[in-house]
Amino acid sequence: MHVEVLPARPGAVEPWPDWVDPALVAGYGARGITRPWAHQVRGLAALAQGRHLALATPTGSGKSLVAWAAAVSAIRAHTVSGRISRLTHRPTTIYLSPTKALAADQLAGLTGLLEAAGIRDVRAVTVDGDTPVAERDWARDWADLVLTNPDLLHFSLLPRASRWARLLRGLRYVVVDEMHSYRGMTGAHVSLVLRRLLRLAAHYGASPQVIVASATAANPGPTAARLIGVPADRVTAVTTGTSPVGQRTVVLWQPPPVDAPADTGNTGGTGGTDGPDGPGGPAGPDGPAGPDGTDGTDGTGNPAAEEAGPRRSTLVEAADLLAELVGRGRRALVFTRSRIGAETIATLTREYVERRGGNPASVAAYRGGYLPEERRALERGLRGGGLLGVATTNALELGVDITGLDAVVIAGWPGTHASFWQQAGRAGRAGAEGLTVLIASENPLDAYLVHHPEAVFSSGVELSTFDPQNPHVLAPHLCAAAAELPLTEADLTWFAPAEPAPPTRAAGTPDPAGAQATLRALLAELVARGLLRARPKGWYWNYDRPESPTSLTDLRGGGGAAVSVVEAATGRMIGTVDAARADAAVHAGAVYVHQGATFEVLSYTGDVAVVEPSNAPHRTRPHTHTRVRVGGVSAERSCGPVTWQHGPVEVTTQVTGFDRRRVPQLDLIGSYTLDLPERTLHTMSTWWTVPAETLAEAGVGAASLPGALHAAEHAQIALLGLVATCDRWDLGGLSTSLHEHTFAPTVFVHDAFPGGSGFARRGFDAARDWIAATLAAVRDCPCSGGCPLCIQSPKCGNGNSPLDKSGAVRVLTFLAGSFG
Structure with a gap:
């Protein structure tokens, strides 16, 4: 549909600062880096001035050099400083990564650098949930640089701070990599974990500088300041990259009609999407993603899409392109939105490669839920070149340096511009040329983007939306902080510093209660609930409680411990499934796929799903039922007869039940009922209402109203990503012709995380632009009656029924006109 050529750019270098350790400079020289890029020198200069640093330069521009040059130089200066060194603590550094793969990759690069420099007195290790106890003990006693993740900080290091006292006393730098990945609820959680870390470091006498890095961050200085809880004027932002960039070609691609000739001869699809490779909220009709083992396409032959022509599955198209690249000896990644998608693409690609006489072992899948040893083996294959083609979820999106990667295929818009450019940046690193192909999946946002390339190439990356003052997030962190070290009056500034209102609040709208007042009220509530105890000197954790304070929250929003998938005959653990997705993913009778192997779920309890190998020629798709209860209205706007509201809701x-669908055409085999418990989500929603008689005057009568509202809801959820840092898997929704609270036709779009994540609020604030983009996507779709490119949702629990495209166009046109 469109080809964009991004030109090459030369690099600019400057001399090393004189305070960088000479041995380290020699080590970089041995690895071909004789002088740093100019932006790296600017970052090092900011650190030398004692400032926090936000380093937001393009993918592959060497952001890690700034962190390691500063950290290793500090350690080495202490090591060789003679007697005076005995008066100070040996400097240490904590590096935080959003994924284990990225931390392992960074350690490999750092270890190679230290070896090249001949430096043997700097000790660097990774510590995460997979680290054996003996290695973790060694890290506590001896490590200078600890590479870990926010989860390890929250669950292990901070609650046992006294055991990590040596590391905390000497803490000189905290490195937060891939800042843009910390948005929404996860961003709020990580922000509070960082504030807890900095508070404890101060208690032990340290005052670390924070280095925040991202290749795709908007407004990086203020965002980094909000993340770590300091005034924006204490952060220096370096945003202009000076490293060389090779020519990059970006292709926007739409799968051809199914009757078009194809090299593989395959048509139809084998599986849909289940959202990002991470936790989501509870499943619902239009809630977060459907799970592993489910299909996300309509599969009903949808006659409404005939005019546009049924097209090949995005996953089949991606597998075909990956097989072509591998067959030509090119190294490539395919990014897909779901775990089942990654497994399906890898399986199909291996078949295509073998059919063409190639080596199918050169292709693999990579996703969350694998066991640690599987992940490490795949990462070695990627770095060593044993794997040419890998189908992956966003687990490999972040930062992992895969030298020599030629191409990236993105199977479906990844949800945000930030993620798109992160994934595209995997190809053509280190100044080499690269190719990126974005294949439109069957959802309206993808269709909009491939037909409007300016929305891809002329739009900047999104602001990172997160609110550390969200009481649902803040409360459990206050409990954890009080258990780590009793909270005092002076400590309150760590958790409610003076800062601008976050993007989750309308521009210019002050916090009505004030952050400090809100914090005190929250502490009083925690005392009243028996979680904290108030004493003259501060607030203490109530140790009579049966639970640990860290168990009160989940940083990733998964809603509980992962469910283990266990093989019945052997007791072998095959993988894990996030708790929030388990009901839909591993219910009895569900199909579970792992590295191409298919299993059927025999039973599912609270924390274990028992499976057996199966060659069943079908996949499963869950049915869900949802209802929404309004808990209040925090913001309201009237646009003629249309009322927009925002506030707390309870989503049940x-x-x-579930369907069995035969692959590859996904014909319905049968439907089955399940008896599973209800799940309740307390969150925030934006909704609009219009009197039924007003819609009738606009041409949407009682007969077409349910389908029109349902179709508009699907499209609104899909298009909110154009005005907020989110995608449809961060959201849920409900449409009804008569709601019990509003007594009128109503469409809800809600955040898919407890307490809300700010995305629905952004929709309320930007409603005009949101509705305009939604109307354009639905109206401009070439189908006559609705199709997966405009109003169908890949995660609709009601089987995309009823849907009325013409009614949705009339509803959206009326909404757009109501703004005046």
């Missing part, structure tokens, strides 16, 4: 969902 239940997986009620």
Whole structure:
């Protein structure tokens, strides 16, 4: 549909600062880096001035050099400083990564650098949930640089701070990599974990500088300041990259009609999407993603899409392109939105490669839920070149340096511009040329983007939206902080510093209660609930409680411990499934796929799903039921007869059954009922209402109203990503012709995380632009009656029924006109 050529750019270098350790400079020289890029020198200069640093330069521009040059130089200066060194603590550094793969990759690069420099007195290790106890003990006693993740900080290091006292006393730098990945609820959680870390470091006498890095961050200085809880004027932002960039070609691609000739001869699809490779909220009709083992396409032959022509599955198209690249000896990644998608693409690609006489072992899948040893083996294959083609979820999006990667295929818009450019940046690193192909999947946002390339190439990356003052997030962190070290009056500034209102609040709208007042009220509530105890000197954790304070929250929003998938005959653990997705993913009778192997779920309890190998020629798709109860209205706007509101809601969902669908055409085999409990989500929503008689005057009568509202809801959820840092898997929704609270036709779009994540609020604030983009996507779609490119949702629990495209166009046109 469109080809964009991004030109090459030369690099600019400057001399090393004189305070960088000479041995380290020699080590970089041995690895071909004789002088740093100019932006790296600017970052090092900011650190030398004692400032926090936000380093937001393009992918492959060497951001890690700034962190390691500063950290290793500090350690080496202490090591060789003679007697005076005995008066100070040996400097240490904590590096935080959003994924284990990225931390392992960074350690490999750092270890190679230290070896090249001949430096043997700097000790660097990774510590995460997979680290054996003996290695973790060694890290506590001896490590200078600890590479870990926010989860390890929250669950292990901070609650046992006294055991990590040596590391905390000497803490000189905290490195936060891939800042843009910390958005929404996860961003709020990580922000509070960082504030807890900095508070404890101060207690032990340290005052670390924070280095925040991202290749795709908007407004990086203020965002980094909000993340770590300091005034924006204490952060220096370096945003202009000076490293060389090779020519990059970006292709926007739409799968051809199914009757078009194809090299593989395959048509039809084998599986849909289940959202990002991470936790989501409870499943619902239009809640977060459907799970592993489910299909996300309509599969009903949808006659409404005939005019546009049924097209090949995005996953089949991606597998075909990956097989072509591998067959030509090119190294490539395919990014897909779901775990089942990664497994399906890898399986199909291996078949295509073998059919063409190639080596199928050169292709693999990579996703969350694998066991640690599987992940490490795949990462070695990627770095060593044993794997040419890998189908992956966003688990490999962040930062992992895969030298020599030629191409990236993105199977479906990844949700944000930030993620798109992160994934595209995997190809053509280190100044080499690269190719990126974005294949449109069957959802309206993808269709909009491939037909409007300016929305891809002329739009900047999104602001990172997160609110550390969200009481649902803040409360459990206050409990954890009080258990780590009793909270005092002076400590309150760590958790409610003076800062601008976050993007989750309308521009210019002050916090009505004030952050400090809100914090005190929250502490009083925690005392009243028996979680904290108030004493003259501060607030203490109530140790009579049966639970640990860290168990009160989940940083990733998964809603509980992962469910283990266990093989019945052997007791072998095959993988894991996030708790929030388990009801829909591993219910009895579900199909679970792992590295191409297919299993059927025999039973599912609270924390274990028992499976057996199966060659069943079908996949499963859950049915869900949802209802929404309004808990209040925090913001309201009237646009003529249309009322927009925002406030707290209670979303109750239940997986009620599932379909079996035969692959590859996904014909319905049968439907089955399930008896699973209800799940309740307390969150924030934006909704609009219009009197039924007003819609009738606009041409949407009672007969077409349910389908029109349902179709508009699907499209609104899909298009909110154009005005907020989110995608449809961060959201849920409900449409109804008569709601019990509003007594009128109503469409809800809600955040898919407890307490809300700010995305629905952004929709309320930018409603005009949101509705305009939604109307354009639905109206401009070439189908006559609705199709997966405009109003169908890949995660609709009601089987995309009823849907009325013409009614949705009339509803959206009316909404757009109501703004005046």
